[in-house]
Amino acid sequence: xxxxxxxxxxxxxxxxxxxxxxxxxxxxxxxxxxxxxxxxxxxxxxxxxxxxxxxxxxxxxxxxxxxxxxxxxxxxxxxxxxxxxxxxxxxxxxxxxxxxxxxxxxxxxxxxxxxxxxxxxxxxxxxxxxxxxxxxxxxxxxxxxxxxxxxxxxxxxxxxxxxxxxxxxxxxxxxxxxx
Numbered sequence: 542x543x544x545x546x547x548x549x550x551x552x553x554x555x556x557x558x559x560x561x562x563x564x565x566x567x568x569x570x571x572x573x574x575x576x577x578x579x580x581x582x583x584x585x586x587x588x589x590x591x592x593x594x595x596x597x598x599x600x601x602x603x604x605x606x607x608x609x610x611x612x613x614x615x616x617x618x619x620x621x622x623x624x625x626x627x628x629x630x631x632x633x634x635x636x637x638x639x640x641x642x643x644x645x646x647x648x649x650x651x652x653x654x655x656x657x658x659x660x661x662x663x664x665x666x667x668x669x670x671x672x673x674x675x676x677x678x679x680x681x682x683x684x685x686x687x688x689x690x691x692x693x694x695x696x697x698x699x700x701x702x703x704x705x706x707x708x709x710x711x712x713x714x715x716x717x718x719x720x
Contacts, residue, residue: 552637579632
């Protein structure tokens with residue numbers, strides 16, 4: 542079985558349980574936290590992938606890391622996954638679970654890319670504008686890319702609006718070449 546099939550199957554299982562037990566909001570917070578640990582901790586990822594560390598030791602470490610930070614059902618899910626020797630798929634299970642929750646709750650994801658960092662106050666103001674315009678909750682993250690020179694690139698789900706200086710310069714260059 543390939544990674545995506547395993548991840549999707551487990552994600553659907555925990556999502557269904559959370560939906561049934563009415564704790565989707567808690568599950569979303571838990572999966573955000575676990576995904577954040579997976580994305581920022583090389584050591585945690587090495588632990589998940591290590592064939593040398595025993596299953597019981599992995600479970601003990603996972604319990605220590607997430608104790609009192611995640612819902613009991615989510616903790617039991619992580620223990621089950623680890624007991625089934627599927628812990629290496631935890632990061633992709635988190636991504637798939639979060640995607641299912643976003644779809645269920647009609648939450649849009651947006652990424653605002655600018656040449657320089659955007660302060661939190663401006664980010665919150667932009668988030669409010671997007672939520673009012675789209676009439677749904679928006680999860681907005683900011684990225685920095687000095688190569689765009691100036692302006693911004695806004696990506697909401699699978700749509701992108703590119704108002705960067707770099708793109709504008711490329712368009713002007715292409716127009717000059719075509720004349």
